[in-house]
């Protein structure tokens with residue numbers, strides 16, 4: 001079983017939520033962590049908390065959708081630590097809105113962040129793992145990667161794409177000793193909803209004939225809060241995936257995530273449609 005001690009793990013989206021909790025947890029277990037996200041102050045504060053001597057942590061601000069930033073993250077990681085052992089592809093956000101109305105540019109940006117940039121960063125990290133014949137990639141997907149809902153299908157389709165990408169990558173890298181897993185969080189209390197609202201409010205404000213359904217959609221999230229998980233629930237799974245010789249293709253948490261995935265497997269498609277239908 002690979003130990004985390006001394007391993008260099010690059011984490012995207014480390015300025016809040018799941019990425020931040022993952023960084024803390026992995027660092028506690030002895031990993032050297034590279035923190036990336038756009039908000040520099042948040043990263044610097046977390047880096048200082050994790051290791052005030054700056055020996056085992058590196059905070060690199062940048063936007064994952066910018067090619068030069070992704071390259072700088074990898075180059076500076078190698079310059080400081082000389083190696084990369086793992087990549088936690090966690091940065092992401094959700095664009096919502098009726099398919100009829102959501103601007104295609106907003107769709108593109110959501111795919112650019114959650115899928116294309118994740119893929120491009122993975123391409124930069126992979127040669128270092130593959131050539132050493134060791135290493136691990138953990139993608140943060142979502143239950144939404146298996147269950148798409150009305151008014152959420154843009155975000156949900158980015159996570160569906162990540163499911164396929166993960167499976168292909170896992171098979172491609174197996175002969176080279178590089179492990180790949182995907183984690184499907186359910187609803188976790190983070191800044192995700194705030195970020196989704198910031199991206200989606202301008203769309204939702206112009207929802208026209210779909211407007212009567214928005215409150216039902218938001219109510220669904222309010223109900224989910226009652227069973228929501230903590231970022232640590234997911235950080236724990238990241239640790240399990242990184243430290244397993246043969247990690248599972250998928251992990252999910254908390255309990256309601258497993259339950260929804262079970263329902264998806266169990267229920268006929270039409271019944272699932274009824275469960276996820278628009279409500280006023």
Ligand SMILES: NC(=O)c1ccc[n+]([C@@H]2O[C@H](COP(=O)([O-])OP(=O)(O)OC[C@H]3O[C@@H](n4cnc5c(N)ncnc54)[C@H](OP(=O)(O)O)[C@@H]3O)[C@@H](O)[C@H]2O)c1
Pocket residue numbers: 012013014015016017018019036037038039062063064065090091092093094113140141142143184185186187188189190191192193195
């Ligand atoms: N919370 C949930 O219920 C839930 C459920 C299923 C899946 N997930 C997935 O979990 C992952 C983490 O989300 P979270 O819940 O922890 O939400 P969060 O608190 O909003 O964290 C998202 C992270 O992504 C970073 N990020 C977003 N856009 C970026 C960009 N263009 N460049 C660089 N970094 C960027 C943010 O940092 P900056 O803003 O500082 O750049 C932040 O650190 C996401 O992939 C999300 O889809 C979350």
